[in-house]
Amino acid sequence: MRETPDFRNQRKQPAVLALGVVLGSVLLWRVYLAPTVASIQTTREEIGSERLLLERELALTRQSGALADGWAVVSANLLARAPGLLPGQEPGGPAAALEAYVRGRAGEVGVQVVFPSGGAVQSDTTGLIRVMHEVRADTDLEGALALLHGIERGPKLIMVSELDLLRSAVDLQAGGSAPEHLELHMIVAGWAMAPEGFEKPAADEPETNFEALR
Amino acid sequence: MVRLFGVRDRPLLLVGPEEVSASVPAGRRTATASFGPSLPTQCVDVNLDSSDAVAGLAEATAAVREELEVPTGTIVDIALMRPLVSVRTAALPPTAPLRLVRLLEVNAARFFPWTDATIASVLSVSPRRRPQPSAPTLIAGVRLVDCETISRGIIDGGLRIGRMTAAPLLLATALASKRSRSQTMSGGESPEPVLFLTPLGSAVEATMVQRGQVLKTVAWPIAVGTGGTEADRQARCAIELLQLIGDAGWAFSQVILPDGTFASALAAALPDASLAFGEVTTACMSTATDEPIVRLLHAGLAAAVAPTAELFTPDAAATMKSRNRRLAYAIGVTAAVLLVGMPGVHLWGLGRELSYVRDARSAIAESAAVALETQTTIRRISTITDRLAQVERDRTSWSSMLMSLAFELPKSAYLLAVDGGEDGLRLSGVTGDSVETREALLRRGRSGVSWHAAFDEALGTVRFEAESEVPIAGMSESGTFPAGESQR
Numbered sequence: 001m002r003e004t005p006d007f008r009n010q011r012k013q014p015a016v017l018a019l020g021v022v023l024g025s026v027l028l029w030r031v032y033l034a035p036t037v038a039s040i041q042t043t044r045e046e047i048g049s050e051r052l053l054l055e056r057e058l059a060l061t062r063q064s065g066a067l068a069d070g071w072a073v074v075s076a077n078l079l080a081r082a083p084g085l086l087p088g089q090e091p092g093g094p095a096a097a098l099e100a101y102v103r104g105r106a107g108e109v110g111v112q113v114v115f116p117s118g119g120a121v122q123s124d125t126t127g128l129i130r131v132m133h134e135v136r137a138d139t140d141l142e143g144a145l146a147l148l149h150g151i152e153r154g155p156k157l158i159m160v161s162e163l164d165l166l167r168s169a170v171d172l173q174a175g176g177s178a179p180e181h182l183e184l185h186m187i188v189a190g191w192a193m194a195p196e197g198f199e200k201p202a203a204d205e206p207e208t209n210f211e212a213l214r
Numbered sequence: 215m216v217r218l219f220g221v222r223d224r225p226l227l228l229v230g231p232e233e234v235s236a237s238v239p240a241g242r243r244t245a246t247a248s249f250g251p252s253l254p255t256q257c258v259d260v261n262l263d264s265s266d267a268v269a270g271l272a273e274a275t276a277a278v279r280e281e282l283e284v285p286t287g288t289i290v291d292i293a294l295m296r297p298l299v300s301v302r303t304a305a306l307p308p309t310a311p312l313r314l315v316r317l318l319e320v321n322a323a324r325f326f327p328w329t330d331a332t333i334a335s336v337l338s339v340s341p342r343r344r345p346q347p348s349a350p351t352l353i354a355g356v357r358l359v360d361c362e363t364i365s366r367g368i369i370d371g372g373l374r375i376g377r378m379t380a381a382p383l384l385l386a387t388a389l390a391s392k393r394s395r396s397q398t399m400s401g402g403e404s405p406e407p408v409l410f411l412t413p414l415g416s417a418v419e420a421t422m423v424q425r426g427q428v429l430k431t432v433a434w435p436i437a438v439g440t441g442g443t444e445a446d447r448q449a450r451c452a453i454e455l456l457q458l459i460g461d462a463g464w465a466f467s468q469v470i471l472p473d474g475t476f477a478s479a480l481a482a483a484l485p486d487a488s489l490a491f492g493e494v495t496t497a498c499m500s501t502a503t504d505e506p507i508v509r510l511l512h513a514g515l516a517a518a519v520a521p522t523a524e525l526f527t528p529d530a531a532a533t534m535k536s537r538n539r540r541l542a543y544a545i546g547v548t549a550a551v552l553l554v555g556m557p558g559v560h561l562w563g564l565g566r567e568l569s570y571v572r573d574a575r576s577a578i579a580e581s582a583a584v585a586l587e588t589q590t591t592i593r594r595i596s597t598i599t600d601r602l603a604q605v606e607r608d609r610t611s612w613s614s615m616l617m618s619l620a621f622e623l624p625k626s627a628y629l630l631a632v633d634g635g636e637d638g639l640r641l642s643g644v645t646g647d648s649v650e651t652r653e654a655l656l657r658r659g660r661s662g663v664s665w666h667a668a669f670d671e672a673l674g675t676v677r678f679e680a681e682s683e684v685p686i687a688g689m690s691e692s693g694t695f696p697a698g699e700s701q702r
Contacts, residue, residue: 028553036557043564050571057575057582060589064581067588074595081602126601127594141616148613157602159609165616165632186612191602 084157094192095119275371326355354380406467449479
């Protein structure tokens with residue numbers, strides 16, 4: 001008896017083989033190829049960013065000579081302007097220095113000044129801190145002008161941001177014949193170097209009280 | 215025992231439509247066994263696809279195997295006789311033997327126009343290993359179903375099949391090979407074409423050879439039931455074949471016959487035959503052997519170009535299939551390795567590139583950090599100095615402004631209040647000449663000045679208020695304080 005080939009199974013073999021190839025391909029893609037392709041993409045991006053950083057760093061190192069020259073220039077500028085800054089970097093230090101400086105200038109021209117409130121400190125994005133103080137004084141016009149002149153022309157960089165001069169009612173009633181008597185109220189501001197990492201005022205200090213000062 | 219038979223000394227099994235003959239060349243022994251059913255003499259389309267044929271062939275194979283004392287499982291070569299195989303001449307391209315076999319397989323129906331021709335065998339009779347385009351090439355074809363039946367019968371008979379080829383091709387090869395011819399016969403060395411007549415089973419083969427090159431071959435079946443001995447029937451068949459050849463116009467100088475009873479019978483019958491050749495000279499093989507044809511077959515088998523002289527037996531087909539599978543497996547594995555390996559190699563290369571860039575960064579990291587810090591510090595200091603310069607440039611000089619106002623206001627006017635800030639300047643005072651006072655305030659080009667004046671009955675003078683929206687900055691710095699004018 002001649003054997004009959006199993007044609008049905010023979011016909012199924014290519015389909016089973018194709019199915020196996022498809023499933024194997026999908027499995028290979030999911031398990032190996034897709035993660036590898038993702039890794040390749042990630043590595044390429046890393047290479048791109050690293051190359052960009054390398055180019056920047058190389059350009060930076062090539063500018064070392066120019067940087068040295070620039071350093072010398074800005075250092076000289078800073079040294080020239082350093083006397084105009086208020087001393088002290090710790091919180092409260094510049095405010096006290098500003099108060100002492102204004103009091104000293106007032107004393108030189110014979111004006112008694114009062115600081116009714118504590119100083120306000122405001123950080124500056126440029127690396128400076130701005131210290132503000134409210135100043136009151138009872139003086140005549142000559143004293144007021146001498147005080148203002150002394151503050152503005154002194155060695156420290158002080159700015160009078162607000163100024164109120166008021167002639168007293170006594171003078172008005174006297175019709176200008178009585179001795180001059182002025183109420184002086186002003187807000188002075190000075191600058192100091194911010195300490196390293198100083199971005200905000202300390203928690204116990206108000207960030208700004210300009211409105212209150214006015 | 216099996217190992218005693220090398221490839222060149224294998225037993226040869228000559229399979230015809232009615233009988234099986236086995237021969238062992240070492241001992242020059244032959245054995246023949248018939249099996250049924252007998253086949254029509256001129257049947258070309260022989261069909262052995264039956265269980266009876268397989269059983270009969272197996273029985274005959276076992277008989278000759280036992281007679282020749284060939285052990286079971288011995289590998290034997292198979293030579294198929296007409297009409298189991300069909301032989302023809304074809305001009306084939308100069309192709310490598312193995313590719314030529316594949317070509318013939320694909321075009322089997324073209325060379326052998328059977329309805330189910332599925333396989334072909336080719337045997338080049340050229341003495342060179344590769345067929346020449348100008349040389350005729352004998353090719354033999356066999357139906358696959360017959361090939362399978364014969365293989366099954368021989369295997370059932372206790373033997374294993376080595377090579378399976380066509381007997382006419384082995385004869386042609388032996389006749390075309392000088393070495394084989396010198397070992398088995400004389401003659402055939404003439405430059406003129408010679409005709410070899412060889413009885414082969416149920417037919418007589420005629421092969422025309424010139425200088426070792428087979429020019430033509432043809433077979434004619436032996437008529438059965440016509441009386442006389444087998445040699446007489448073979449002789450009559452040979453005469454009929456010679457008549458056909460004469461009619462076909464074959465030109466040859468000599469007819470060479472195998473030694474034996476066939477030659478004697480043909481020599482006796484030739485004078486009475488009316489052949490178109492006129493005088494035909496005959497020569498016989500010099501070696502007087504019992505089975506010269508078998509010797510020819512063995513010689514042809516030894517001289518055949520091995521890859522092209524075989525039919526595809528099931529074993530050979532399995533071997534080729536296995537080889538193809540191995541090749542496909544190797545290609546698949548290579549492709550898979552490439553598919554898996556290429557992304558990995560690419561990723562490895564990218565990793566090396568990344569490490570190279572990182573190493574380059576590390577080499578200059580220190581100097582770059584210093585330069586970056588220097589650059590950052592320079593920028594920071596520049597920002598600070600620029601800011602300080604801006605503050606110094608933009609700050610209001612109140613003392614200069616107040617002194618300027620004191621000088622510019624008329625003597626009849628004096629200020630009561632000054633309120634200045636970043637948003638502007640407000641002045642209030644009294645004056646005896648409001649027009650002159652207003653002109654004095656506007657004289658220096660101050661813009662945005664609003665002016666309001668009214669007579670104050672209590673004070674008995676004009677009270678005015680002026681406001682400038684623009685902050686007053688950078689007023690003229692007129693030097694020292696004017697002490698004499700302080701009452702204003």
